[in-house]
């Protein structure tokens with residue numbers, strides 16, 4: 001099993017196109033610590049049982065479960081792991097509030113319908129996503145009893161790590177950084193090869209792309225030599241990756257501006273932007289594509305580049321402001 005700076009990488013299978021989530025196991029004087037968990041599926045539970053047995057870790061030796069953010073692939077199995085080990089589950093205060101809002105108060109499926117209509121998603125696609133969201137709760141239950149932490153909290157693992165708030169991909173997203181080693185447990189902030197989804201959803205961050213770019217800029221003041229990423233693989237030079245991700249979004253914003261020759265709904269922009277995907281996107285990709293497009297359009301609106309207004313059916317139309325001069329620096 002691969003061990004990097006005292007962290008064992010455990011790849012947990014997940015039932016979405018990404019296929020796996022990277023979870024980490026690390027040791028302190030107190031016992032073993034788990035970081036991120038997977039969806040609640042039989043395969044994921046078997047993978048955890050197998051990994052812990054292989055490392056000769058008895059469930060009662062686990063003293064802490066930490067999640068980087070509330071997304072189901074990172075948090076979904078935390079409740080089962082809490083039952084299995086008896087350990088506290090730690091999440092940011094914002095992350096806990098979102099779990100409550102989305103899945104205990106059941107707001108996600110409810111809010112989706114209005115959001116998708118407002119942005120022009122076709123009824124058939126709305127239904128596909130809605131059905132998926134309605135059937136989703138099995139992947140995240142039981143909801144654990146959370147212990148919340150804030151930015152700046154120290155975690156003593158193989159070394160001392162400090163929580164840094166990095167919203168954008170998810171509200172309440174935290175990374176954990178060791179100034180001693182330059183290692184960062186990065187959740188979904190700094191993925192290699194793929195760009196983390198940055199999407200808008202009602203009731204969340206008003207301008208998630210701006211938050212994401214600000215988070216990337218913020219972490220540039222830290223040494224990010226080794227990145228323990230939430231998907232794909234562990235890699236070096238997170239500072240360079242943060243720069244690449246900022247440049248990717250600059251490019252994406254310019255692409256969207258070019259697509260806005262005529263007033264369009266977010267769905268129309270999204271269909272052109274994600275035209276390289278097959279027509280039959282899976283429900284999660286349909287949702288992500290729309291959310292990501294809306295996040296970019298909101299960013300452009302707040303930057304004064306794009307104007308939005310509702311048409312007579314209550315659907316939001318985006319168009320370019322007449323007076324703007326466009327280049328990447330003005331974004």
Ligand SMILES: [Zn+2]
Nearest residue numbers: 069071170188
């Ligand atoms: Zn995520």
